Amino acid sequence: MIVGVAASTAERVRLARLLGGADALLLVSNAEQARAFFELTGTAPRIVTAPETPQIKAVPEPIAELRLDVERRVVRWKDRELPLTRLEHDFLHCLVAEPGRVWTYQRLHHAVWGNEHLGHGSHIHSVVKRLRQKLASLGAAVTIHAVRGVGFHLLPAT
Structure with missing residues (x-):
């Protein structure tokens, strides 16, 4: 199962597109929601953080x-x-x-x-x-x- 944490709807939509092929995908808006989910299921998550995407072009x-x-x-x-x-x-x-x-x-x-x-x-x-x-x-x-x-x-x- 992949849990994506993103504060905005736009970020969650982006994550859904990137991770749409996953067998199980849970998208939440904050870490508290993810913790609550794992407490309910009685499982312990393995946490992996994605590296920040480098800025390719100079921003004005x-x-x-x-x-x-x-x-x-x-x-x-x-x-x-x-x-x-x-x-x-x-x-x-x-x-x-x-x-x-x-x-x-x-x-x-x-x-x-x-x-x-x-x-x-x-x-x-x-x-x-x-x-x-x-x-x-x-x-x-x-x-x-x-x-x-x-x-x-x-x-x-x-």
């Missing part, structure tokens, strides 16, 4: 200064921070994880909402609008840029 400085606190679901720019909703956090987490990469509407929808339904996309645009406002109110030098008909990516503000 303004984007590198943007911080997400996954435990508290806040976005931080320099000495200021603002709370995020789960959707805002998971959406921004995708963009921050791969700065500059264009995330398609479909890929974002799957990572954040966990399904393939796109509908008319107004819910995605609503999250983007709120995130842009929050980033601007922090004075962050980054913004969410729309790629018409494709999706979004995080770029230094111009």
